[in-house]
Amino acid sequence: MNLSEEQKKIFQETGILHLKKALRPNDVSIVQQAILSELERLKLKVGSKLSSSKINDLPLFQQTGRLGQMVKVESQLTTLFRHDVIVAAVRSLVSNNSPALSIHPQLLLSFPHKAEWSLAKLNWHLDITVPKQNVLVGVQAFVLIDDVQTRGGATLAIAGSHQLHYLPQAQGGNAHKLLRDDPLFTQLYSGDSVDAEKLAKPHNIHGVDVLVIEMAGKAGDVFFMDMRVLHAPSVNATKKIRMMATNRFI
16 A cells, blocks of 8 residues: 555644554454464463453553563464555555565553553653654554454554654653643643543644544554553453554664
């Protein structure tokens, strides 16, 4: 899929691009069935019921990593991220004719939890060191393997945060400094009451519009993220397992 100039512009400005129904139902249903078979093999799913007893000893967000290690679907995920649509979109975003893109996918599963969904005190982070120059160094793709509801454990991202790193007001402290200093976005760090509705709307910080995006949607949707965008895991406060997968194209 060759992206339009408008789609490329959205990605450049926000650091996030959501392609709805990018993959066919059959593309993701094969992976979905493989995951369910693995959960049954591991006795993490018995009939229609999920059992999280094998991972309950871990902190909430470490459970996703453990599930990713336990559920063996590497070959299906590799095929998924080699899909022509994903590869073509990544190439369009990086404007790069590199002969090969590295595929090392990671499964993102989270079971339903009774914990309250919140934006407070999450681990907003980057998986890379911020480049000194304002250049794109990597694109991370997130595939929804099944429908993911809002507040259903989807990855969260602060759209526009990749631009904050390079503003003079950051004083070398990258986006974190500007977000902490902002009257609205400081809520993400303070742990006080967080206005999720306001944070989900564009908010201007020194000329840059930023907002929190939840990567929820339908099976087959794909999100592409500039790897300089701050992101965080979230609680799955629904009654359904969250099934996503990701790959970093450096």
